[in-house]
Amino acid sequence: MNGNTAELLADDPIWLVLVKVVGIFAFLVVMTLFMINWERKVVARMQQRPGPNRVGPNGWLQSLADGLKLAFKEDIRPVLADKWVYFLAPVISCVPAFLAFSVIPLGGEVSIFGERTALQLVDLPVGVLVVLACSSVGVYGIVLSGWASGSPYPLLGALRSAAQVISYEIAMGLSIVAVVMYSHSMSTADIVSAQSAGWFFWLLPPSFVIYVIAMVGETNRAPFDLPEAESELVGGFHTEYSSLKFALFFLAEYVNMVTVSALATTLFLGGPMAPWPLSAIGGGVLNTGWWPLLWFIAKTLFFLFLFIWLRGTLPRLRYDQFMRLGWKVLVPASLVWIVMVATVRAFKNSGDFETSDFLIVLGIALGVLVLLSLLLPDRRPEQDENAVPVTGGGYPVPPLDLEVPKAPPRRKAVGAQPSGTSTSQGQQPVAVSSKEASDGDV
Amino acid sequence: MSAFLLAQQVTEVADTVSTGEAVAFWVLAPLSLLGALGMLFARNAVHSALFLVLTMLSLGVLYMVQQAPFLGFVQIIVYTGAIMMLFLFVLMLVGRDSSDSVVEVLRGQRLAASLLGVGFAALVAASLARALNDVTPVGLVTPNTTDGGNVANIGVALFTDYLFPFELTSALLITAAVGAMVLAFTDRHARGTKKTQRELVEERFRGDRPGSLPGPGVFATANSVATPALLPDGSIAEESLSAIVETTAKERLSGDVRDVAGTGERPDAHALTGARADARADTPAEGTATKEGEE
Structure with missing residues (x-):
């Protein structure tokens, strides 16, 4: 399919490329406006209050109104700010966010004004790396904004953010490795077509879980929103920003959320492919034409809902807990998982082993592990020889030779x-x- | 992909430059040169780092244009994304106003640096000359189209022909990482280091005073923290005296004394314009002054 997609995209005329660029830009901006409103409404519903319901039908134009208001607010630059870097930071954080979406396959082959093409801006042989590269450049926006603001809270937020995004990018990259091993390609279109037999969500569940956790960490969202922890850092890296520059940070955050959700869809949920009962209707008619776009958006919205759900449910992690999760749990777990996947694939490629053989070996190994775990001695609670004996009511037992002092x-x-x-x-x-x-x- | 790329003329690639490539080169090459010069001449260390980022990004895009997409993106991810980010990290921690020291710590540094610089320039010139004269360019079309394409071929080359250098590099990196950890790691739970909260509480209750020290005797007659607390028999509780207040030189408190006495400077609307140097607004005024000086 990659050959097809790349060929289809190669002969796109300039106007079609421009249409796609504008289309993706509009899609992301509209998704941002929608997402802000949706998030407020869903979180409000979870907290049993109405949420925004004033502007537009059912309050759905609230974020548009807020955005317009932001644009007309006064743009303040702190005296101690570094002029150029302060201006550059929101731009740097915004541009890669949009750029990353260019490699996401939104749908299959369609005809736009009589021109056959695929619903994707560009298909590179290293498509997945584009998203990683964009996210790593996007960190500059956050770090530079914190530094350029010339005040301590943004700087602290920026430092946290840099450490966080770099750590979770490692886990994210490692979770992608197993997918690349199975699809034999880093091109997003190839990865989607490799899932026509079964979505990688079923095949590689640990990778999926690690990716989902890492994507929340990567986008600085709750429960991992330490760079902008309101209770500790005022507003984090964008404390000093106002007006359109602040709006750009907001936009970048939400576009990043859409992008990582779209990448999760592409890598693990079969991208624009119709889900199972629907894919069987009419010999796969729902997998042709413009239908896949619908499935793609639905799956992406599922991940976006997950973001909101997490935010409405979980408290913020402490910074050391967060780093421990990233480095001591996610990274080793994905490394072990990659080794396992590679072993299985090597055995399968050698041709001597059937899947059933492998499952039998796995079962025996698991059984031995369980038996061995029974041999482990129970852990005894530590005895402190200095501890005072305690009564049933939890009060310390007074010594037998206690002398009751005389009343003063x-x-x-x-x-x-x-x-x-x-x-x-x-x-x-x-x-x-x-x-x-x-x-x-x- | 293979069919589409093979459609381009394989043979022609060797010695020609297409228009698109030329345009990309003439945009990116000056940019990267600008970044390099900017890095050298920028006053601020963070600006220097940013110029270097510009150079690296331009180089990455140049790699992509020259049919090495994997190399290009890895350049951006690894160098721009990770390594320069660490540089920035350190620079930000050092502080934005710290400037370079003009005192040379290493003796003969300039001589060694210029020697090495000249040597490096000679090396670059020689290899460039050799690349232009002796080497016949073959282009990347064959490795990019056969055997699974660009990425797969790089992988194969890394794990067959260049396995030893590759592993050697990884050993070097791991050594550096472990070395940094050994140098920077402190065991917080070892004996004799920082006490945990539990240990502190136990220590406090085993000691002779489980409660807090008596507060200062701030009464209706005096509102200074320097006022000692009185014991029930009327004597002074020594523990209520603040060591800091007692040892502070009287001159340093003269401003406060004037404020309390009401003889100090009154609030003045002129202070808003920054025209008058207020005695108490010493630090912010200094900060703005240096800022203006920089610009």
Whole structure:
């Protein structure tokens, strides 16, 4: 299919390329406007409140109004800001976000104004790397904005963000490796066509899980939104930004979300292919023409909903927990998984092993592991020899040779006063001690 | 892909430059040169790093134009995305206003640097001359179209012919990473290092004072933290005296004393224009001054 797609795309006339570029740009901007509103509505629903419902039908034009308002706000540049870098940072974070979408296959072969073409701007033999490269250039926007603002909170946010995105990019790249091994290509169109027998979501579930976690970390979204943690860093790297520059950061964040969701769709959910019961209708008629675009958008929206769901559900991680998850869980797990996939493929390619043989070997290995795990001794709770013995009620047992101190002289003076309740007050220590003693028997 | 690329003339590729390639070259080459010069002459270290990023990006795109897409994108991911990012990281941590030291720490540094520079230039010139005269260009069409294309062929070459250098490089990188970790790692849980919260609490309760120190005796007659607290018998509680307040030189507090006494400077609308150097706005005024000086 790659040959087909690349050939189809190679003879696109200039006007068609321009139409596609404008189309992708419009798609991403509209998705951003839609996504902001959708997110607010879904999160509101999860928190049992109405959400935006004033501007436009059911409040669906709220984000458009907000965007227009942002554009007309005063553009403030802090005195200590670095003029050029401050201006450049939002641009740098925005451009790669849009660029990455150019390699995503949105659909199959269609006819646009009589010209046969594929619904994809460009198909490169290294398509997946384009997305990674764009995300790694996009970090510059965040880092430079933090530095150029010339104030501590943005700088801290930028440092966090740089460390975060670089760490999670490794996990993301490793999760893609298994997909590339199975599809024999890095071209996105090839990867989609390699999934016609079965989506990689079924075939490579660990890669899928790692990719999904890494994509949330990569886009700085909750629960991994440490670079802009409001409770710690005011607004993170964009604290000092206002007006259109702030809007550009907002746009870049949402476009990035759409892009990683689209890449997840492409890599693991069969891209624009129709899901199973629909793909059987009419001998696959739903996989032709403009139909695939619909499935693609539906799958992408599923991932975008996942983003919102996570944000509405999970609290923010602490920074060290977050880094530990990335480096000590995701990266080693994906490395082990890659080795396993490579082993299986090597055995399969050698031709001596059937899948059933392999499953039997795997089962035996698992059984041995389980038996070995039974041999492990139970972990005993640590005994602290200095610990005080505790009663059933959780109070420390007093030592047997405890000397109850005499009541202080001031107390006695109070007790000696001739009044109705004074006698019982004076005897209170005794009462308390008897109560403690009875507590010990419980 | 193979069919489409094979359609281009394989033989012709060797010694010609297409119009698109020429245009790309004449756009990218000046850009990368500009980046290189900018890196050398920029005053600010972060600006230097950004110019270097520009050069690397231009080189990456040049690789892509010359039918090496994998190399181009890996250049962007690895060099621009990871390595320069680490540089920026360090530069940002060092601080934006720190400037280069003019004192030469290494003796004979200039001589060694110029020798090495001249040597490197000679090396580049020689290899360039050899590439232009002795080597016949074959183009990348064959490796890009046969045996699975560009990426697969690079993979095969790396894991067969160049396996040893490849592994050697990875060993070098791992050594560097492990070395950095050994140098930078401190075990927080070892004995005698920073105490955990639990250890601190236990220590406090085993000591002679589980509670906090007495606060200063701020009463209606005095609102200074330097006022000592009084014990029930009227004597002064030594622990309530702040060591910092006691050791601060009186001169450093003169501004505060004037403020409290009401003889200091009053708020003045002229301060908003920055025309008057206010005694208490020392630091921000200095900051703006250096900023303006830079520009």
